[in-house]
Amino acid sequence: MSKNKVEVVIGGLIYALQGEESEEHMQKVAKLINEKTHEVQSVYHKQRVNPGRMNMLVTLNIADECVKSKQELERYMAELEKCNRENLALKDKVKELSLELTESKQQLAATEQFKKKEHTNRGR
Structure with missing residues (x-):
């Protein structure tokens, strides 16, 4: 299988990912990580x-x-x-x-x- 390369934004930082999965899949993974990060941040919003x-x-x-x-x-x-x-x-x-x-x-x-x-x- 060919390797796909895609840039994703996770937590405001740009990451260059490479893998056999589609670009769409890798974007979904990044989106999930961002969503989970926001969930955790909302729980700890008063704490650094x-x-x-x-x-x-x-x-x-x-x-x-x-x-x-x-x-x-x-x-x-x-x-x-x-x-x-x-x-x-x-x-x-x-x-x-x-x-x-x-x-x-x-x-x-x-x-x-x-x-x-x-x-x-x-x-x-």
Whole structure:
């Protein structure tokens, strides 16, 4: 894959990023970091927070969201797997019921044929 180069603004500073992701993706990442920085700054708005501490707080907030998202994804994947198993069971049940229906139709046709013969034989 080719490397994309893009300049982004994070915390008022310009950074030159290079990666395999699209420019749009890298801009979204920078935007997220800026949003998280503003969130942390709004909590500590009355205090002077040094840049190292600010970066650590932003990192912790983003990591927290990442962990929670992974847990949510795992729950969704488990639910999807459960639904897939139920779906397979339902498909098996449909096949079973279709077979029963076919057999019932055949039995009904045979019974109707027998009744027609019996009725025809009585009339002679």
